[in-house]
Amino acid sequence: MPLFGSMFSPKKMPPWKSASLSNLHSFDQSTQEVELGLDYGIPTVNLEKKFENGRWIPETGSSGGVDRREQLEEENSLLQLKVDILLDMFSETTAKSLLMEKELDARKSVSQGRK
Incomplete structure (x- = not known):
């Protein structure tokens, strides 16, 4: 028999049976799309960029004449401010x-001193 018995070996807890708080599983697909706005449409991606000098740039040139890094630094400065x-x-x-x-504590102590 161990010195301390089973004092330091607690009983194992049964696994949790967590019930989902979401009722999404009870809706069919069409109800989910109508009620929850899950119909996003067809995703589209514009990939008109090229990799040049270690950076991705638009194929038509710079983004509106302003360097994207400068925009991000300016936005970062504004957010820091x-x-x-x-x-x-x-x-x-x-x-x-x-x-x-x-001030409240001082007023309380003054009012208690009067009583």
């Missing part, structure tokens, strides 16, 4: 909230 602004707003709101909590 938005994140910075949101973080500043969050910090300001948090600071105001903490000040209000301190």
Whole structure:
């Protein structure tokens, strides 16, 4: 008999029998297409690009005269600016909230002192 018995070997749990929360399986194909908008139509792809100097470019030249990398860098800068602004707003709101909590606690302690 082991020193600690079966204290450290818990019983195995039976496998979970998870019921699906989705009712998609109860619909037939036509109902799914109508109710859930699953009829996407025929997919089409435009592959008019060529691989040149390690990059894919449109066969008709550059994309509207603007380099795609420059567009992405500009968009990335804009998104970074938005994140910075949101973080500043969050910090300001948090600071105001903490000040209000301190003021509320001070008022509570003053009102309890009067009683």
